[in-house]
Amino acid sequence: MRLIFQAAIDAFSERGFERATMDEIAAKANVAKGTIYYHFKSKEDLFVFLVEEGTELLRETVLSKVQSQTTATAKLTTVIHEQLQFFQDYKDFCIIILREAFGEEKRQQDFRRMLVQYVTSIQHIIEEGVETGEFHTDQAEPVAWSVFGAISITALHHLFANDHFNLVSLSPHLEKVLITGLHTP
Amino acid sequence: MRLIFQAAIDAFSERGFERATMDEIAAKANVAKGTIYYHFKSKEDLFVFLVEEGTELLRETVLSKVQSQTTATAKLTTVIHEQLQFFQDYKDFCIIILREAFGEEKRQQDFRRMLVQYVTSIQHIIEEGVETGEFHTDQAEPVAWSVFGAISITALHHLFANDHFNLVSLSPHLEKVLITGLHTP
Amino acid sequence: MRLIFQAAIDAFSERGFERATMDEIAAKANVAKGTIYYHFKSKEDLFVFLVEEGTELLRETVLSKVQSQTTATAKLTTVIHEQLQFFQDYKDFCIIILREAFGEEKRQQDFRRMLVQYVTSIQHIIEEGVETGEFHTDQAEPVAWSVFGAISITALHHLFANDHFNLVSLSPHLEKVLITGLHTP
Amino acid sequence: MRLIFQAAIDAFSERGFERATMDEIAAKANVAKGTIYYHFKSKEDLFVFLVEEGTELLRETVLSKVQSQTTATAKLTTVIHEQLQFFQDYKDFCIIILREAFGEEKRQQDFRRMLVQYVTSIQHIIEEGVETGEFHTDQAEPVAWSVFGAISITALHHLFANDHFNLVSLSPHLEKVLITGLHTP
DNA sequence: AATGAATGAGTCTTCATTCAT
DNA sequence: AATGAATGAAGACTCATTCAT
The missing domain is CATH 1.10.357.10 (Tetracycline Repressor, domain 2)
Known part of the structure; x- marks a missing residue:
């Protein structure tokens, strides 16, 4: 959760909301993509x-x-x-x-x-x-x-x-x- | 050309670079999508x-x-x-x-x-x-x-x-x- | 995966690399186009x-x-x-x-x-x-x-x-x- | 005409029928694209x-x-x-x-x-x-x-x-x- | 004869989201 | 809780062809 949070900040700031991808965030956070959707609706x-x-x-x-x-x-x-x-x-x-x-x-x-x-x-x-x-x-x-x-x-x-x-x-x-x-x- | 230009300003300012689409710009400018690409590389x-x-x-x-x-x-x-x-x-x-x-x-x-x-x-x-x-x-x-x-x-x-x-x-x-x-x- | 593989051989041999389309291969393989891209980069x-x-x-x-x-x-x-x-x-x-x-x-x-x-x-x-x-x-x-x-x-x-x-x-x-x-x- | 012919051989052999473009041929032949269509149907x-x-x-x-x-x-x-x-x-x-x-x-x-x-x-x-x-x-x-x-x-x-x-x-x-x-x- | 701007159908590719496990 | 394979809608871009001049 904290990992996802940090990974998201990273990704969004590096590339903006549009260009940042969920795959990218998942990779940075070292979790599966599905896991993000378990914690956040979208x-x-x-x-x-x-x-x-x-x-x-x-x-x-x-x-x-x-x-x-x-x-x-x-x-x-x-x-x-x-x-x-x-x-x-x-x-x-x-x-x-x-x-x-x-x-x-x-x-x-x-x-x-x-x-x-x-x-x-x-x-x-x-x-x-x-x-x-x-x-x-x-x-x-x-x-x-x-x-x-x-x-x-x-x-x-x-x-x-x-x-x-x-x-x-x-x-x-x-x-x-x-x-x-x-x-x- | 001026039409495309104006349409692009419109679209980009309304929705930002990422969200604005070439289809949208073409429609606003009343030209075919290909026409934009005739004038601009990308x-x-x-x-x-x-x-x-x-x-x-x-x-x-x-x-x-x-x-x-x-x-x-x-x-x-x-x-x-x-x-x-x-x-x-x-x-x-x-x-x-x-x-x-x-x-x-x-x-x-x-x-x-x-x-x-x-x-x-x-x-x-x-x-x-x-x-x-x-x-x-x-x-x-x-x-x-x-x-x-x-x-x-x-x-x-x-x-x-x-x-x-x-x-x-x-x-x-x-x-x-x-x-x-x-x-x- | 085997389905995609076979479909691709089919399509490429029938129509060559250029003319074969990913849509065609996807249809032949009975998978969504995205699925091909999940397995192959391009x-x-x-x-x-x-x-x-x-x-x-x-x-x-x-x-x-x-x-x-x-x-x-x-x-x-x-x-x-x-x-x-x-x-x-x-x-x-x-x-x-x-x-x-x-x-x-x-x-x-x-x-x-x-x-x-x-x-x-x-x-x-x-x-x-x-x-x-x-x-x-x-x-x-x-x-x-x-x-x-x-x-x-x-x-x-x-x-x-x-x-x-x-x-x-x-x-x-x-x-x-x-x-x-x-x-x- | 001879120019177009030669340019076409060039382009088609370099890149194959599909990848060669009419623009490319026109450029190689130093004629406008329309000119090719004046001489050849397609x-x-x-x-x-x-x-x-x-x-x-x-x-x-x-x-x-x-x-x-x-x-x-x-x-x-x-x-x-x-x-x-x-x-x-x-x-x-x-x-x-x-x-x-x-x-x-x-x-x-x-x-x-x-x-x-x-x-x-x-x-x-x-x-x-x-x-x-x-x-x-x-x-x-x-x-x-x-x-x-x-x-x-x-x-x-x-x-x-x-x-x-x-x-x-x-x-x-x-x-x-x-x-x-x-x-x- | 020749031009080149304009077209739009057709393609590859991306990616948020879902869902069976 | 967590996973990751599968999806398909959406978007950038290409290019043969047309047509008014």
Whole structure:
């Protein structure tokens, strides 16, 4: 079961949902193909399960660290840092996120809903910052997506451009852009 | 040819490279399947051609407007505005960009190379701003990707969340995050 | 598996490698098309496997009978007789042999290599006969191919000219030409 | 027209009737595909025309030389020599002969009929030899096919085994086998 | 006479899913 | 619980042939 799970992450991230085959996953997991169907109703089912677990883990991992921070600024800094760390640890999963989150398929809509949950948490941090006077914006939603998009795409680019890049080292530069702003004070 | 081109954009953006079928594209274009193969060597070939044209158009559209600006700040503002406008005009293509830009397939690598060209142009603007003293950062590359990622993902989210959303209205909020910074002055 | 094998021999000999279709073979074998692909990687793979088995069988069948003969003359007579018998028993396969043995495709080269093995065995018999003084020639290779060619083409012609022709009855006439010679003593 | 003819021989011998494409032939002939259809009704038509011309040429070439010989032995020797020479000169065509002469397709039957004409001429020589007392056999037909088969297959083997082999040098060895016989006198 | 863009029927191949064991 | 042989629907691609120019 854990073997199948891991094999699926592997296969889906390496080749995407469509190109990954059940044979491939079975081989990676060292089980017979039928065994996968014993545990999961379908390929889609396996994929959705896996994505659910993944986004859940992302949310928990990042937000648990956030809670111990007091200021909104510190919280947002933590989000940047922890999301980078997560992408580093689960490179494969991070690829899946951006590859399969946009589209009209039911599965993609479900997936987007999970993502929205996560980004909404970021949005709450920003709204909190606005209330405390730390941040300044009147539209927290696009800002939250910008934060998420900036972190994700930057991470993804560096992962593909440079196999063993240390994503966390990007942290200060992302803080610079997203929190301080590019403008010279 | 133009019919095939348009049909392909349609199909690929609606269902992604894998799920879109040549039959589907042929039907949308109102030509026989063989006709597509008369003009393009393969599904992949058609896709690559289409993506090349698209990124080329994105680069030209955005950068032509940028050139008339004098300050780096004005240029970056223009990038944000024009890229949003482009995503609005070519919604379908913008979906393709993020869906198919990351992966190990040759096609995806080619695509990434084109994207890098575009983002490098953004990077140059930022470097220019650092030289003129407008901007402050010592790592223009991740910053450029952050800018691109923030715009793209935010645009994509709003396109899927709200069919007829006016993307350009996001412009000021993205400028706020990316240029001014979230922090209250 | 045996069903597929037999169906393939049938189809390939009836219509040749190119014209025979996997649908046809599947239908003849009474299995789903996918089943063939479960056992063989491709049409080519199936064909090569089948040809390998066939030439192997030809060699074994003919040469096992040859071994019990003592003189080279008796051995060559046996080759003629047994090869005719084999062509009679495996008419379909004998058609394949001459149809697909010459050409530049990899498959045809592989096939030729197998054929060469068989003909080399004939060549050894001739060389043996030369040593014992029974035969007289200084170039055993073309002689061996002549023997093989004479038997094969003659058999093939009679098979096509006359559906139920008894090939083995050709034996004495082939011996006459190939061993005794046409010339009146 | 001559260009198309030559291109077709090229293509058909290189890749066989099925694999050779009209596009390929058109390209080799440096004409548009439509032009071929202006001159020939179909691919089959082109092929049949070409094979007819070829066997016709083979028969004429070989038999014209034969006529000037007086004894049956000399005639048969000439057949061997001239057919080898023909195969040397028209290597490509000789490949086609054996590849496409056996099968149930109408075209293959037509083709076989042409071949039968040629081999019948050989048969007549043998019958003549029997009458003059030069040869000894009571079944001229299989003998004639043996002669044809021995020459053809031996030639074909040497053509594929050795690109620039001089086929005519095989002449004495084939005479040895087919006329004198292998047996030591 | 010659062209070459367009066609669509026909093939190979893949792969998620099922089911008897 | 687990297996893996069998399935067949679906999809990419090929290519002989046509026809308007």
